[in-house]
Amino acid sequence: MSLDIYNEWDNLKDRYxxxxxxxxxxxxxxxxxxxxxxxxxxxxYVEAPDDTIYEIVMAKYQFSLQTFIREITEDINYKVVILKKGEYESKSPKEDIKPTTGNINKKYTFDTFVKGDNNSLAFNAALSVAENPATQYNPLFLYGNSGLGKTHLMYSIKNYINEYRPELKVLYVTSEEFTTDLIESIRLSKDSNKGFREKYRTIDILLIDDIQFILNKGTSQEEFFHTFNALYTSGKQIVISSDKPPKELTAFDDRMISRFEQGLTVDIQPPTYETRMAILKNKAELEGYQNSMFHISDEVFDYIATHIKSNIRELEGALTKIVAYSKLAKNNNIELEFAKTVLQEFISSNSKREITPELIVDIVASHFNLTVEELYSADKSKRLARPRFIAMYLCKTMTDVSYSSIANALHRKDHTTVINGVKNITNDIQTDPNLASTINILKKKISPV
Incomplete structure (x- = not known):
């Protein structure tokens, strides 16, 4: 779609x-x-006017804001970068992207990473790669649920190499950035994707985050396969992260999965209570939350660590929210009751909700600006058929219910309609990147945690 994001910014914020x-x-x-x-x-490039707003937006809104922007501009995978006041420098005219540049937060280092039983092997492997690239663990494959520290470790590798091995070229990208770079290179370059290959194959270390989002069995995956081979055979280091182990990346060819597994594969588990407490204390110290003028009681740390167990990003975000609200209330002594009040909505909203066909149908209908009744109807027009098939596909892939139960949930008389709908989307998602993007956005809406 064509959208003047810059001039429509206020309207877009209202829609968000x-x-x-x-x-x-x-x-x-x-x-x-x-x-x-x-x-x-x-x-x-979005600027927050002060540090408090920056911290809150990064902790609670950055992901959903980026999801929203990508949702309304389905043809392009836009990235949203939140900046503190004074950090912005004009990016125009367009500059060549050098491998050593990138939006890497300097706070993410090995020194600021809290090591525990859940992540010690991943930490040690990442540090070993940073100290001696391509000598022992190549590729290094980190996997685990969102918010457990995979990206922190990847940033740490890049920051370490930039500081101690500046002669090496290191590139960190998400899989979505990789795909966007490839699409743009093909679209703009007269000489196929020569520019893309020069960028990705002339580096010493490639760090690619969230590999599971590379488009299924398409040009992106094929190009990544050849990029991987070119770097590996040249003795260059590759570090990959994913939300699941290689064997469960069913969208990838066996040849690619075998390459993921030829190095070291490391699982990062949710932090223990003791590690969660250490993460919170470390965050408070690094951000200056504990000093002679400002105090957070131990009961507050215990409350957060007890109620937010599986996601470090949410854990730190809860602490940031408490501190931000205390500053607005001019409260320099944060006690348990204040924390409970501030986090009441935060903790309840992050409780994992049950995913049911009814929930999926409701979210799909809202996403396509339809009513649930329209999805239930017998109307077979393209405007309704496609969203209806998508709802069937999501019901089958995100729940354990039978085809017959899905048919009942969508008011279909025959479960063979559901079988055909699921098959239709399963096939199309392999070749249609816009559909793949829509499915990913819907999955995040249905299961945001």
Missing amino acids: HKEYVQNEISYQTWITPLVLKEVSDYVL
Whole structure:
């Protein structure tokens, strides 16, 4: 779709408010002040006016804001970069992307990573790779659920090499950035994708995050296969992260999975209570939350660590939210009751909800601006058939219910309609990147945790 994001920024924030941030106070406090500084090379550079708003947006809203932007611009995978006031520098005219550049947060280092029983092997392997690239663990494959520290370790590798081995070229990208770079290179280059290959195959270390999002069995996967081979045979280091182990990446060819497994594969588990407490104390110390003028009681740390167990990003985000609200309330002594009040909505909203066909149908209908009744109807027009098939596909892949139960949930008389619908989407998703993007967005809406 064609959309002037820069000039429509205020209207887009209003739409984001209606779809993602229903609380009016939260919207006015954290989202309204955000200023879009520039849109360049499919990146939105958004400035937060102060550190408190920056921390809250990064902890609670950055992911959903990026999801929203990608949802309304289905033809392009835009990236949203949140900047502190004063960090922005114009990106125009377009600059060549050098392998050593990138939006890497300097705070993410091995020194700031909290090591525990759940992640010690991953930490040690990442440090070994940073100290001696391509000598022992190549590729290094890190996997685990979202928010457990995979990206922190990848940033740590890059920051370490930039500091101690500046002669080496290191590139960190997400799989979505990899795909976007490839698509743009093919679209703009007269000499096939020569520019893309020069960028990705002339480096010493490639760090690619969330490999599971590379498009299924398409040009992106084929190009990554050849990029992997070119780097590996040249003795270059490759580090990959995913939300699941190689064997469960069913969208990838066996030849690619075998290459993932030829190095070291490391699982990162959710942190223990002791590690969660250490993460919170470390965050408070690094951010200056504990000093002679500001105090957080141990009961507050215990409350957060007890109620948020599986995601470090949410764990730290909860602490940031408490501190932000305490500053607004001019409360320099944070006690348990204050924390409970502030986190009441945060903790309850992050409780994992049951995924049912009814929930999926409701979200799919809302996504396509349809009513549930329209999806239930007998109307077979393309406007309704496609979303209906998508709902069937998501019901089958995200729940354990039978075809017959899905048919009942969508008011279909015959479960063979569901079988055909699931088959239709399963086939099309292999060749249609826009459909693949839509499915990913819907999955995140259905199961945001």
